[in-house]
Amino acid sequence: MAAVLETNAPSPTGSAGLHRTDAYYRLRADIEEFLYSEAELLDERRFRDWLTLLTDDISYFMPIRRNVKFGQHGERENTRTGIGISWFDEDKWTLTKRVDQILTGVHFAEEPLSRVCHMVSNVQIKKVLPSLDDPREVEARCRFLIYQNRVEYETYTFVGKRTDVLRMTDDGWKIARREIILDQNVLLAKNLSVFF
Amino acid sequence: MSHSRFDDPDKLVDTDRGFVSREIFVDPDLYKEELEKVFTRAWLFIGHESLIPKPGDFYTTRMGEESVILCRDKQGIVHAFLNSCRHRGMKVCRYESGNTSLFTCPYHSWTYTTDGKLQGVPHFRTLYEGLDREANSLVSVAKLAIYKGTIWATWDKDAPDFITYLGDAKIHLDQALDCRDGRSGGSEVIGVHKWIFPANWKFAAENFLGDTYHNPSHRSVDLIGIGPSAAAGKKGRRDDELEKAQHVWISFPEGHGVHSAIQPEENEYIESFLDNPVLEQYFRHCFEERKRRLGEQARLLPFVGTIFPNTSYHGRQPRGLCAWHPHSPTSTEGWRFFLVDADAPQEAKDYLRRYYMRYSGPAGMTEQDDMENWLYATAASMGTVARRYPFNYQQSLGAWTKDHHLGGTVSLQITEEIARGYYARWKSYLRGAAWDELLGVGGNLPQRAAE
Ligand code: FES
Ligand SMILES: [Fe+2]
Numbered sequence: 001m002a003a004v005l006e007t008n009a010p011s012p013t014g015s016a017g018l019h020r021t022d023a024y025y026r027l028r029a030d031i032e033e034f035l036y037s038e039a040e041l042l043d044e045r046r047f048r049d050w051l052t053l054l055t056d057d058i059s060y061f062m063p064i065r066r067n068v069k070f071g072q073h074g075e076r077e078n079t080r081t082g083i084g085i086s087w088f089d090e091d092k093w094t095l096t097k098r099v100d101q102i103l104t105g106v107h108f109a110e111e112p113l114s115r116v117c118h119m120v121s122n123v124q125i126k127k128v129l130p131s132l133d134d135p136r137e138v139e140a141r142c143r144f145l146i147y148q149n150r151v152e153y154e155t156y157t158f159v160g161k162r163t164d165v166l167r168m169t170d171d172g173w174k175i176a177r178r179e180i181i182l183d184q185n186v187l188l189a190k191n192l193s194v195f196f
Numbered sequence: 197m198s199h200s201r202f203d204d205p206d207k208l209v210d211t212d213r214g215f216v217s218r219e220i221f222v223d224p225d226l227y228k229e230e231l232e233k234v235f236t237r238a239w240l241f242i243g244h245e246s247l248i249p250k251p252g253d254f255y256t257t258r259m260g261e262e263s264v265i266l267c268r269d270k271q272g273i274v275h276a277f278l279n280s281c282r283h284r285g286m287k288v289c290r291y292e293s294g295n296t297s298l299f300t301c302p303y304h305s306w307t308y309t310t311d312g313k314l315q316g317v318p319h320f321r322t323l324y325e326g327l328d329r330e331a332n333s334l335v336s337v338a339k340l341a342i343y344k345g346t347i348w349a350t351w352d353k354d355a356p357d358f359i360t361y362l363g364d365a366k367i368h369l370d371q372a373l374d375c376r377d378g379r380s381g382g383s384e385v386i387g388v389h390k391w392i393f394p395a396n397w398k399f400a401a402e403n404f405l406g407d408t409y410h411n412p413s414h415r416s417v418d419l420i421g422i423g424p425s426a427a428a429g430k431k432g433r434r435d436d437e438l439e440k441a442q443h444v445w446i447s448f449p450e451g452h453g454v455h456s457a458i459q460p461e462e463n464e465y466i467e468s469f470l471d472n473p474v475l476e477q478y479f480r481h482c483f484e485e486r487k488r489r490l491g492e493q494a495r496l497l498p499f500v501g502t503i504f505p506n507t508s509y510h511g512r513q514p515r516g517l518c519a520w521h522p523h524s525p526t527s528t529e530g531w532r533f534f535l536v537d538a539d540a541p542q543e544a545k546d547y548l549r550r551y552y553m554r555y556s557g558p559a560g561m562t563e564q565d566d567m568e569n570w571l572y573a574t575a576a577s578m579g580t581v582a583r584r585y586p587f588n589y590q591q592s593l594g595a596w597t598k599d600h601h602l603g604g605t606v607s608l609q610i611t612e613e614i615a616r617g618y619y620a621r622w623k624s625y626l627r628g629a630a631w632d633e634l635l636g637v638g639g640n641l642p643q644r645a646a647e
Contacts, residue, residue, distance in 0.1 A: 085387020
């Protein structure tokens, strides 16, 4: 029996060290399902519905990324939330304003509306509170690829990583924190008028 | 412009009748001429002292299309060099900022000190007998000026000093650079946006030349309200601190243009920052303090402006300086340096940075709509037929006075007079005019001087 136990023994991966148990995979499937539904809402332009997926205390953050010397990446590559200027360092109020603005029908940077496709992949659960068996708050990491086509010929591709903190509420999972790491230095797009 | 198929600049820019050819916004030959004749002569904004406070600090910036290293040397003196090795041209610095004692070229390892001097050359004795190190220093700008923290440079050794170049636009730029309570200077950069947008650089420069007329394109953000009093129920994208003021649009003979405002004699504080009681108090205090300090002069309030050719400022909310770096006839790299008073309370700094982010740049709810306009205005002007039809610049033609204490050509109504002055001056640069003409010496109207 010792051999069987050994094969079934959960193996820690990465620094987060969550064991790959059935509970892990069930939770991951649940989180993936949530992230896909979220992407669906955005791609279907159901922006008001999307807002309901955000907790009232959401932090939505996209740093500016800088070219720094080897060894300084941890310290200096990305701008920080709460300090100075980033691409986004927002709360629910501003995100709601962004939705309101699109829905005026005269926000010309999104009028006519862009065609946007959100791809989400590489989902991994990094932290669970209080436990895998009773997940109330989850830190999930993923990759995103967002394709935007505007009017006729304008296309932009945004690729990067995301770290989301999802919180279980009476209405299911909600996004409490989103850190968006866009893999660009000088922004190669005229606007960031899509949601990430 | 003998090398160009546009041999007569007057056909491109006719400020008397109010027409500007679309060619100047799309044509590759004219673009090249601009790089050679405007960007190698005019004073360009390249950075801010707060980005390089200590000896050895550097910040990689741009002039025209080219990368430039802004560096404070070991003695504390600020320099700006072309970021290109004298051997085979490799970029000697590919970090955005940092602190160093040497710039080491990645290609063959020539090294340069923080004052730009060539120091190390591998196998110097065996391979480079008699090499003139001095002559192989990094290429330095011809002149550099530090003005209230901002750093400016020109490649033209014959250029006038920076203050002369600013002319009467100085007191307007001052308002963007001075402390909110009226003390001189004292700003710091809290962050920089860099982004590429597919539009000619002059669309952006012109936007800040008091193009007040484009207000309708910001209708969406005005409807929803994102200003510092939005949560308190005020619509609009910013507090209207100028609501009782007389707006003035001024074209200066050097090509600069500003939109400022003069407060009525009582110069009363207009409520702002209502969403945060601490800020409301702070800005009220600053306003009264500024009034006390500057007296009558406190009646002048800044709004926006462009210092010829490609530096724009926003003097109130959201406060900052932009450099519109040309990339190609139809693409521009925008850099926005966000400013606050260095000694402002932390809470004010934090509030302002949040406001700046939601207003400005590619993620800004206001400026996204600007970028949309500039892109499609540029794109739709590329056509063979479209190019035959110049843009109309006839707004408020002739409605100006030169008899005003602020100097320049002053309009009291929304006007394209500033744009006309700007393009008249642009025309002088393209003709390779002498500095007297570029500065408008002799008091001529820009358009007359350019003829
Ligand atoms: S290119 Fe710099 S050392 Fe050769
Ligand atoms: Fe605008």
